[in-house]
Amino acid sequence: MRKAALLLAMAIVAAAALPAAAMTIRADRLQKAYLDLGAQPEYASVGKIDETIGCFSSIGSGTLIAPDWVLTAAHVADDATAISFTIGGVKYDAAEWFVHPSWTGNLLAGYDIGLVKLAAPVAGVAPAVRYAGEEEFGAVGTMVGYGLTGTGRTGAKTFDGQKRGGRNMIDFYAGAAADSARVLLVDFDNPGNRRDNRFGSAVPLDLEGLIAPGDSGGGLFIGDGAAARLAGVTSYVRAFDGKNDSDYGDTAAFTRVSAFASWIDETMQSCLVDVAGGGRLAAEGSVSPIPEPASLALLALGLGAIAARRRRV
Numbered sequence: 001m002r003k004a005a006l007l008l009a010m011a012i013v014a015a016a017a018l019p020a021a022a023m024t025i026r027a028d029r030l031q032k033a034y035l036d037l038g039a040q041p042e043y044a045s046v047g048k049i050d051e052t053i054g055c056f057s058s059i060g061s062g063t064l065i066a067p068d069w070v071l072t073a074a075h076v077a078d079d080a081t082a083i084s085f086t087i088g089g090v091k092y093d094a095a096e097w098f099v100h101p102s103w104t105g106n107l108l109a110g111y112d113i114g115l116v117k118l119a120a121p122v123a124g125v126a127p128a129v130r131y132a133g134e135e136e137f138g139a140v141g142t143m144v145g146y147g148l149t150g151t152g153r154t155g156a157k158t159f160d161g162q163k164r165g166g167r168n169m170i171d172f173y174a175g176a177a178a179d180s181a182r183v184l185l186v187d188f189d190n191p192g193n194r195r196d197n198r199f200g201s202a203v204p205l206d207l208e209g210l211i212a213p214g215d216s217g218g219g220l221f222i223g224d225g226a227a228a229r230l231a232g233v234t235s236y237v238r239a240f241d242g243k244n245d246s247d248y249g250d251t252a253a254f255t256r257v258s259a260f261a262s263w264i265d266e267t268m269q270s271c272l273v274d275v276a277g278g279g280r281l282a283a284e285g286s287v288s289p290i291p292e293p294a295s296l297a298l299l300a301l302g303l304g305a306i307a308a309r310r311r312r313v
């Protein structure tokens with residue numbers, strides 16, 4: 001079992017990776033069902049991030065985990081020169097932002113997690129409660145975010161800026177052992193073709209979906225209603241068919257929130273330190289000289305596609 005898991009992990013590493021965070025849906029289901037799922041009150045803590053990189057802008061997602069703190073992906077925050085977070089119809093400016101000190105730009109390393117400190121606390125929206133257990137594997141996850149949509153047949157191709165929720169089984173992990181894994185994995189099972197199964201069951205859930213290329217940092221929740229807990233941060237999509245478009249058979253990865261509980265707590269508690277310049281504090285001096293994999297170059301393309309589409313709306 002362990003050997004099979006390791007082989008599969010190696011196969012996943014061999015596939016292409018692309019930062020992500022929106023939602024493709026089953027071709028035999030209605031968009032409304034996914035929009036309604038994303039609008040449920042237990043996911044109100046997920047908001048939209050507008051990121052500025054110099055004169056360039058892009059869109060990501062994030063989850064409110066304290067009145068003035070947003071959890072997101074490191075690759076959403078690391079190059080930003082300004083960040084704002086929109087939730088409940090109100091836009092909040094970021095005062096500072098942080099990425100994990102082990103983040104090097106390598107999505108596959110499993111440190112794609114960041115924190116945004118807002119300049120003012122969010123009013124009227126309850127922060128998400130973080131999942132603190134060790135039972136993520138085998139649980140049904142609900143992914144919530146903004147960005148590109150499409151179906152399992154077409155792949156992601158449309159940006160409408162709407163918030164969606166989709167479900168998937170958290171049935172695998174990246175790493176040598178489940179208890180130390182930093183990344184949770186799902187696959188987009190095809191109701192019409194079992195050969196698209198990558199791991200776990202080949203049968204899709206009722207509202208199965210997959211995070212799609214474009215923006216990232218949204219939340220993966222375990223549990224429903226008041227029991228919903230934030231278990232993952234949307235990180236990247238990997239394709240086995242040569243196209244990172246979140247169609248059937250593609251897989252998605254989420255940074256495991258429970259594995260970073262200490263870093264999250266310590267960062268929020270240490271933020272009172274006054275550092276000139278703000279932003280990227282935890283990343284300073286930690287950027288690795290290791291060449292970036294070719295797949296990372298797609299990040300700019302993905303974000304650029306969204307930014308360009310947004311300007312035309």
Ligand SMILES: [Ca+2]
Pocket residue numbers: 168169186187188189204208
């Ligand atoms: Ca699946």
Ligand SMILES: [Ca+2]
Pocket residue numbers: 187188189197198199200201202203
């Ligand atoms: Ca599967």
